[in-house]
Amino acid sequence: MASVDGQARTLGIVPGMTITKARSFAPELLVVDAEPEADLQGLRRLALWAGQRYSPVVAPDVPDGIWLDITGCAPLFGSEQALLKDLHRRVAGFGLSLQLAVADTAGCAHAVARQVPAGRPVTIAPGDHRKAMALLPIAALRLDARDVEGLRKLGFERIEQLVGAPRAPLAKRFGRQLYRRLDQALGQIPEPIDPIFPDHLPRARRGLMEPIATPEAFARVIGDLVADIVVQLTALGKGARRLDCHFARVDGHRQAIRVGTAAPSRDHAHLTKLLCAKIETIEPGLGIEAMTLVTPLAEAMSASQSDGLAGSGRKGPDIAALIDALANRFGQRHLHRAGPQPSAMPERSVARFAALASSSGIAWAGDLPRPARMLDRPEPIDVVALLPDEAPRLFIWRRRRYRVTQGDGPERLYGEWWRDHSVEGEQPYTVRDYYQVETETGGRYWLFRAGDGENPVTGPMRWFIHGAFA
Amino acid sequence: MRESAVLDDLRARIAQIEGTDGRHYAIPFGIESIDCRLPGGGIATSALHEIAGSTDLADEASATVFLAGILARVEGPVFWCLRWRDLFAPALHLAGLHPDRVIHVEAGSDTNVLLAMEECLRQPGLAGVVGEVAKYSTTASKRLQLAAEGSGVAAFVFRRASRVEQAVEGTAAVTRWRVTAHPSEDLGIPSLGRPRWRVELERVRGGNPHSWIVEGCDATGRIALPAALVDRPAAQEERQFAA
Numbered sequence: 001m002a003s004v005d006g007q008a009r010t011l012g013i014v015p016g017m018t019i020t021k022a023r024s025f026a027p028e029l030l031v032v033d034a035e036p037e038a039d040l041q042g043l044r045r046l047a048l049w050a051g052q053r054y055s056p057v058v059a060p061d062v063p064d065g066i067w068l069d070i071t072g073c074a075p076l077f078g079s080e081q082a083l084l085k086d087l088h089r090r091v092a093g094f095g096l097s098l099q100l101a102v103a104d105t106a107g108c109a110h111a112v113a114r115q116v117p118a119g120r121p122v123t124i125a126p127g128d129h130r131k132a133m134a135l136l137p138i139a140a141l142r143l144d145a146r147d148v149e150g151l152r153k154l155g156f157e158r159i160e161q162l163v164g165a166p167r168a169p170l171a172k173r174f175g176r177q178l179y180r181r182l183d184q185a186l187g188q189i190p191e192p193i194d195p196i197f198p199d200h201l202p203r204a205r206r207g208l209m210e211p212i213a214t215p216e217a218f219a220r221v222i223g224d225l226v227a228d229i230v231v232q233l234t235a236l237g238k239g240a241r242r243l244d245c246h247f248a249r250v251d252g253h254r255q256a257i258r259v260g261t262a263a264p265s266r267d268h269a270h271l272t273k274l275l276c277a278k279i280e281t282i283e284p285g286l287g288i289e290a291m292t293l294v295t296p297l298a299e300a301m302s303a304s305q306s307d308g309l310a311g312s313g314r315k316g317p318d319i320a321a322l323i324d325a326l327a328n329r330f331g332q333r334h335l336h337r338a339g340p341q342p343s344a345m346p347e348r349s350v351a352r353f354a355a356l357a358s359s360s361g362i363a364w365a366g367d368l369p370r371p372a373r374m375l376d377r378p379e380p381i382d383v384v385a386l387l388p389d390e391a392p393r394l395f396i397w398r399r400r401r402y403r404v405t406q407g408d409g410p411e412r413l414y415g416e417w418w419r420d421h422s423v424e425g426e427q428p429y430t431v432r433d434y435y436q437v438e439t440e441t442g443g444r445y446w447l448f449r450a451g452d453g454e455n456p457v458t459g460p461m462r463w464f465i466h467g468a469f470a
Numbered sequence: 471m472r473e474s475a476v477l478d479d480l481r482a483r484i485a486q487i488e489g490t491d492g493r494h495y496a497i498p499f500g501i502e503s504i505d506c507r508l509p510g511g512g513i514a515t516s517a518l519h520e521i522a523g524s525t526d527l528a529d530e531a532s533a534t535v536f537l538a539g540i541l542a543r544v545e546g547p548v549f550w551c552l553r554w555r556d557l558f559a560p561a562l563h564l565a566g567l568h569p570d571r572v573i574h575v576e577a578g579s580d581t582n583v584l585l586a587m588e589e590c591l592r593q594p595g596l597a598g599v600v601g602e603v604a605k606y607s608t609t610a611s612k613r614l615q616l617a618a619e620g621s622g623v624a625a626f627v628f629r630r631a632s633r634v635e636q637a638v639e640g641t642a643a644v645t646r647w648r649v650t651a652h653p654s655e656d657l658g659i660p661s662l663g664r665p666r667w668r669v670e671l672e673r674v675r676g677g678n679p680h681s682w683i684v685e686g687c688d689a690t691g692r693i694a695l696p697a698a699l700v701d702r703p704a705a706q707e708e709r710q711f712a713a
């Protein structure tokens with residue numbers, strides 16, 4: 001038996017058993033031939049998928065794990081927890097069972113993921129990896145089965161015992177591998193993750209004769225790498241949508257920067273500028289000895305005619321370059337264009353489109369008054385108004401009194417009863433009567449009454465302020 | 471006219487040094503009494519302008535639409551850098567600024583808004599760059615002014631929730647405006663007429679402060695002078711500000 005599922009495990013079947021013995025526990029056992037080669041391919045595919053989505057530095061960990069270096073990747077998801085939650089949800093959605101662990105060192109994460117079957121992501125706080133490792137069994141250290149057995153015979157069960165024991169005799173007996181693994185897990189020697197890249201994508205590498213450590217030197221090498229990539233992209237007829245630049249430090253540590261573009265690009269100056277803007281996130285330490293530039297995401301891009309002599313005159317603004325610079329600084333989702341979205345409720349009538357999405361040319365109907373500043377959620381106000389359909393004479397908002405001189409309305413909006421998960425879903429007859437009112441000082445506000453003023457089914461007849469007009 | 475030819479010449483020379491001589495394009499309001507008080511006859515491109523409402527939401531809304539109206543009359547994309555999320559895009563469209571032209575940048579904080587503005591201002595060919603901030607320093611205004619001069623793009627800093635009586639720090643902006651709501655004409659029927667604003671030019675480089683009562687933007691972003699006020703003696707409106 002190479003591997004068993006959870007149900008078989010409860011029956012007492014464990015990996016390593018013979019099929020005959022396992023059949024004696026469960027005669028109806030379903031046996032599928034192990035395909036280590038296919039498993040490895042699957043693992044690789046999963047790693048590359050994670051590489052697209054979460055972090056540029058990924059590698060399969062044979063036979064059953066995947067490494068992800070998520071250093072600096074959490075902000076894209078809001079927090080580390082959010083990243084883990086997303087990863088867990090998606091992989092579980094593929095029908096795989098998984099255990100996630102995050103720790104300072106690869107060894108510690110490896111051990112915790114396999115020894116602590118929590119069912120949800122486990123995070124070892126920074127600096128706590130030593131404590132977390134202490135109580136785990138020695139088998140968690142990625143040692144040979146023979147060494148584990150030998151250590152057990154000597155009375156070593158948990159990792160903390162190994163940490164406290166004199167090193168020389170054990171190292172002599174079990175070889176250097178034992179302490180290498182221990183030191184890696186405790187973070188005393190680095191354990192770089194050797195990232196894998198999709199085969200078919202453009203890639204360029206520069207090994208450096210002397211380690212470099214200054215931003216200017218990085219910028220130069222990035223310029224060279226981008227030039228190489230641009231040649232490859234041109235040959236493929238593609239443009240880069242995403243670029244990862246990996247930095248290999250002399251001490252084996254690896255770092256990466258990732259930039260994205262809103263539209264496929266193979267403009268040397270533009271791509272170089274995007275990458276160089278992030279150089280400051282790299283800690284050069286004692287120096288960088290190799291740099292690799294990969295294009296994990298490239299899209300078809302037709303050749304454009306060069307401007308030549310005729311094009312030296314006026315040119316339109318290069319919006320794509322500006323959008324990329326902003327998106328890489330503030331995040332893609334903080335950059336958008338507004339557009340109409342069919343909805344009866346004003347707060348849902350604005351949709352967000354990608355900043356470079358092709359222009360639809362359509363906009364909202366021009367005949368309905370809409371406020372320039374709208375409150376995120378309507379705030380309740382106290383009013384003096386005549387039912388059923390007169391504009392308020394006076395309203396009090398945020399403890400200030402506004403005397404209304406003129407008003408217009410109502411504009412009656414019916415709730416979207418077809419929405420299940422909203423207020424309207426629960427109260428299908430909701431009505432809002434919107435009024436524009438002008439106060440003594442000339443300020444114009446947008447007020448509404450929840451309810452039509454007559455029938456209590458339509459709403460509680462409370463008044464709200466929703467925004468202000470010009 | 472009290473200015474002599476010598477004075478005119480001197481003014482022109484100073485303006486040339488200050489970069490307000492109108493050799494750049496300016497966006498006129500199309501209202502003689504306003505345009506004549508602005509160097510270059512309108513809102514100068516390649517310059518920084520400050521716009522404020524007040525702590526009242528309705529005044530903020532007025533200032534927003536006033537700004538949208540200016541941008542609606544220029545060609546090209548507009549970058550609107552936000553810190554708050556209360557801007558409601560359909561209103562910009564009502565002032566003639568089509569949503570396809572506006573790219574919203576949710577920068578999140580004053581510092582980031584200013585950073586984003588500066589980045590945008592390096593790109594020539596935009597219609598304008600707007601940034602909404604609570605506070606910003608003289609140094610920041612100088613940086614934005616320089617960036618705007620470099621690319622020829624009009625920059626607008628919208629100072630949110632700015633108190634009317636607030637003493638304002640020195641600024642490198644070419645003009646500083648305050649737009650507040652003003653009671654509109656009573657139509658005598660239960661309806662609302664065209665909104666009116668009090669537009670105060672609090673500071674203008676190479677000119678004097680002034681204020682006007684105007685009628686709000688139409689669908690193409692044009693403001694107008696109320697018919698009843700057009701013929702009023704200018705002296706009555708004249709107000710001096712300690713700018």
